[in-house]
Amino acid sequence: MSFLLESHDPDTYRRTSRRVALAMAGQLIVFGLVFTQLISSAFGSSFWLNALGVLLGLVATSLVVMALRDRPWMGPVRYGWQLKQALSRVSGYLPALRRGMEEGDERALAVLAFYHQGMAQLADLEGRTLDDDAELLAERQRVRLARQAQGLPERVDGAGDADLAAFKRG
Structure with a gap:
């Protein structure tokens, strides 16, 4: 998906x-x-x-x-459910994605960038801040710097199962 x-x-x-x-x-x-x-x-x-x-x-x-659930007025709620599901799916691959980031894998960097963008968006939608999670913020910065070093754009549009297929669930 x-x-x-x-x-x-x-x-x-x-x-x-x-x-x-x-x-x-x-x-x-x-x-x-x-x-x-x-x-x-x-x-x-x-x-x-x-x-x-x-x-x-x-x-x-x-x-x-x-x-x-398919009614137009349910759109924001449905999007929130789907975002949480996508982030949950990616979180199962985080150890492998982090290893891929250390190796300079562009796909791992893209999925990690998506993960951090999604986490930030979810926090914004729910009225929370990510300021209290220093580990998450530090990793987000490492991903940003690694993407810049490889000449990749800072933002990604999304992620899917094909992006995760190269990594073993960890």
Whole structure:
């Protein structure tokens, strides 16, 4: 899967994410209560039947979210989910990518640049700062300097599985 970095307004992202999270929590509560009541009225009340009602509520909430995820108003939230997934995928390769960076591998430098740009964008979208992670900032600077030394542009547009295929998960 290939992922391209996009520009999103942090305020819109946070506002939409909050609304979606509250709506999902509300749906889970309502669906859980409805299913628990239906099961209790049909079969009696027990802990396991109540847990089944909550589980059915979770399944129903998940189905609703899956049905709505492609709506235009879900765009910022969907982008955030996909960005987190892409960064998580890259983080599994970080040791191999760091070795590649030390060897001067352009592909490793591109993926690491994407990773650091993505981390910075995610922090910006979520209203956090990366100032407290000295290791991450130092590595980001090393990647920037290594890319400059090789005459590569500072920014990359994205990364994909093909970029990671050359590296063993570490």
